[in-house]
Amino acid sequence: xxxxxxxxxxxxxxxxxxxxxxxxxxxxxxxxxxxxxxxxxxxxxxxxxxxxxxxxxxxxxxxxxxxxxxxxxxxxxxxxxxxxxxxxxxxxxxxxxxxxxxxxxxx
Numbered sequence: 001x002x003x004x005x006x007x008x009x010x011x012x013x014x015x016x017x018x019x020x021x022x023x024x025x026x027x028x029x030x031x032x033x034x035x036x037x038x039x040x041x042x043x044x045x046x047x048x049x050x051x052x053x054x055x056x057x058x059x060x061x062x063x064x065x066x067x068x069x070x071x072x073x074x075x076x077x078x079x080x081x082x083x084x085x086x087x088x089x090x091x092x093x094x095x096x097x098x099x100x101x102x103x104x105x106x107x
Contacts, residue, residue: 003042003064003103004071009057011093023090024048024059030083031061037079040070042103057095064103071098 012027014020028046035044043064049056065071074080 001103002100003066004068005097005099005101006061006063006065006071006074007097008061009095010059010061010091012058012090013092020058027059027087027090030086034079034083038074038077040066041074042066057093 010027012020012023014023028048031044031046034041041063043062045062047060047062049058049060063074065074
């Protein structure tokens, strides 16, 4: 079954390793709280970089949606907007890719 895949990668604020870890944990918990709350979202996964190469992003969000319409609805969904408010300016860089592909799994 074809789905819309939405991938977002961020670099986060943090002067020290401890501050960076706290920021990552906050972002991870905030996005994981969306599981089961967004109509049309089939899968949500948050990954934390383990490579530690200087060009890597800190965190990646991988989601699958039933359709492009479901992805668009997610952008303005109250729960997604809540997460964006909670995270505020925690993110210092953001990269995004949306594409059509085969579903990996259903939740």
